[in-house]
Amino acid sequence: MAESGGTLQEDEEVPGLVNDILCQPCLSKDKQTVADKFCSTCNEFQCTECSNVHNVLTILRTHKLVNANETVAKQDLFDIKGLDRCNQHKKIIKFFCEDENHLCCSTCAIVDHRKCDSVVEVQKLAGKFMSPNSFVKEKFLATKEKAEGIIKQVMSSNEKLEQEVNKIPETINQVRDEVKRMFDDLEVSIVKKVKSFHEETQTKLTIKQSLTENYLSDIKSLLETVDSVYRNGSSAQQFIVEKKMENDATTLYRNVKEIFQDLETVSVSFHFDKTLKMPPFRISEYVPGQLAFEHHYVNRPMTLTTVSSIDLKKTGDDTNEPFFTGIDFLPDGRLVAVDNYNTKCIVYNEKLEKVGSYQLSHVPKSIAAVSEEDVVITSSSDYIIEFLHISKCNEITSDKTCKVKTQYDSICLKDDDQFAVRTINDKRHVRIVSMTGNENDFSVSFPTKKYTIYDSSCTYNKNNDILVLTDRYEHAVYIYDTKADTRVVVKDDQIEEPRGVAVGPSDTILVCSKGTNSIVQISQTGHILSSHKIDMIYPLR
Structure with a gap:
């Protein structure tokens, strides 16, 4: 927009902008034509040419046409309790900045949005808006x-x-x-x-x-x-x-x-x-x-909506295209992830902006938040789990590395002192690892086979001691009650090649279904509550 030398008064207009009532059918065709009629049945302003259709089509002859200026005068008298006034200048809102998605009075348009490329009269946009669904x-x-x-x-x-x-x-x-x-x-x-x-x-x-x-x-x-x-x-x-x-x-x-x-x-x-x-x-x-x-x-079907997303691209210090094999959230909302291909731990803020990075000495597989500023990472190549400290300023340092006797994949908190960790090529599919690296077994009956690194995942709900294990090629989800020593096997057409699994709202279970490109919500008792298609292929974690 062009700059103006002075401040506009209440009844002044932005120079060069026309305040005529425009024909709404013409506006929908990107054509600006002055309206002289208003059809109360169609609920739109029309030019002479468009309104003449009412005389041609029999079905439209019962519509009531009135003078456009009279209708505007009547509508302008309607009080919408100050909602049509600018919060800052208390003037009538007449413009909308499409660049900044902001309603403007004449002063806002000149002072605050003069450099914006698209400041449009509300009347013009309203003509196109006219949606029956609010x-x-x-x-x-x-x-x-x-x-x-x-x-x-x-x-x-x-x-x-x-x-x-x-x-x-x-x-x-x-x-x-x-x-x-x-x-x-x-x-x-x-x-x-x-x-x-x-x-x-x-x-x-x-x-x-x-x-x-x-x-x-x-x-x-x-x-x-x-x-x-x-x-x-x-x-x-x-x-x-x-x-x-x-x-x-x-x-x-x-x-x-x-x-x-x-x-x-x-x-x-x-x-x-x-x-x-x-x-x-x-x-x-x-x-x-x-x-x-x-x-x-009350186990209710949940609704998923996209809040934000990012495209993972190779940056200057990357050797390969990024590939995240593990993610989790710190309590303050920051996202932590491990890049398997570039051996990194990365931190993102709530806007998914990269705010921290740490080069690992091993190939990472999965990550879990331990406390407000601490995470634990498993390795797909070395027999270790590593603890990192991530400060509020996003500085990342290594706290300690624990050597273990088993190769581990996905990891999550079991309680304040221990983790539930999915094994690789081991018939003890999930094991218990302490903060100091001590390893123990669950007293549950696992399937009698071994899973490779891509065949399964696990999670643990410490609120009710529920262990969940996925079986990719059996298209199954195993739900173990470790206290009652019971097991539920979930198989359904909505679950195809289940991969990652996590605890969801109200202690329900969320499963990534690779074959259907969806996330499936399951109750603790094994009932399918909902299934959500997502805008990506082969969801993993």
């Missing part, structure tokens, strides 16, 4: 539906929990006549614990409900504004509202989605031990039964 409204409606679902789930969980809590005294009373003396003490003890658990859980659920109700209130208020603008506002006002509320819609959707994915049902039960013997001490110290407090996450 992104903002659809996002608000989707968020509203999810928020209402959360409240319904929380209320249902609370009601169910209250019913179960009320049954506890009844269970105790069924055997009260047999051991009357003991049960007076028992009821006081058990009900106290149950009520404490109930109050604690109810508080958590109420917080979720209250937070969601606040979000819902905001959504309904914003939806009223959006609906009102789309019913009564001009196309320019609709465009402005759409752009102004885009961030609100996305933020509310993300907040509600976080609560939605963290929903859980809570239950309480009491099972009486009928082999009770008279104890020589207070009954509350010897509870004749098992009191169970359980939290069950």
Whole structure:
């Protein structure tokens, strides 16, 4: 844009720009023609030539045509509660900078966007915009539906929990006549614990409900504004509202989605031990039964959206094209990866900008975050695991290297002091390695064969001691409950050549399906929850 020598006043226009109402059908053909009619049925401004179609086609003769200037005057009187004014200068928004995706008043256009290549009148863009589907409204409606679902789930969980809590005294009373003396003490003890658990859980659920109700209130208020603008506002006002509320819609959707994915049902039960013997001490110290407090996450299908991506390209200090065989996230959001072909550990910030690099002395295979600033790396060629320290300033140093007796591939935290590590060419498919390099075995029954470096992967959920192992050519996912010593084998048409595996939201399992170019979500019990095609071939990690 050309620069201007002075500041524009409220009613001034940007020099060289025309404020005529333009024909919207012509605009869709990249042709600028002044409109003199407005069709309320088509909901668009039209020039004489385009509006004459109403006299030619029988189906259009019932449409109501009015003078364009009268319609604009009427629409301009509609109050959209200040949304059509610039936040900085409080002037009417008349322009949109396509370079910076920013709504502008006349002052913004001259002062802040004079060097931009494409500053366009809102009226012109609004003519092309005229979409019957509002992104903002659809996002608000989707968020509203999810928020209402959360409240319904929380209320249902609370009601169910209250019913179960009320049954506890009844269970105790069924055997009260047999051991009357003991049960007076028992009821006081058990009900106290149950009520404490109930109050604690109810508080958590109420917080979720209250937070969601606040979000819902905001959504309904914003939806009223959006609906009102789309019913009564001009196309320019609709465009402005759409752009102004885009961030609100996305933020509310993300907040509600976080609560939605963290929903859980809570239950309480009491099972009486009928082999009770008279104890020589207070009954509350010897509870004749098992009191169970359980939290069950609601396993819901997840939705994947691309946040950002990068193309891996060979740089000046690379010998080969990059090939990442392991990635993980540090707690602060930084991405750490190992480049197998160039023997490097690389750090990226949240924008996927490279901020750190470290040359390794061995060929890396996999990486896992150990703490806020520490990672561990396995080697595909040497019998070692290496610990690196990555400072907040992205300086990378080697802490220590532990020698091991087995070749290892994928690695993840088992607990605070140990890792679950997938082996290479070994019938003990997953082993336990400590922070000091000590190696032990899991007490589970693995398939009786050996996996090469590309045939399998593993992960471990330390919240519930679930070990997951993939078998690429059997098209299978093995889910081991290491405490209960049980195994579930998952095979499905949606899983073809499973490779990498990770723990997902609400303790579900995410599997990279190489043959279908997708990520499959599985529950801990082995049920397929969802499958998502991704924009890449042969997903690995």
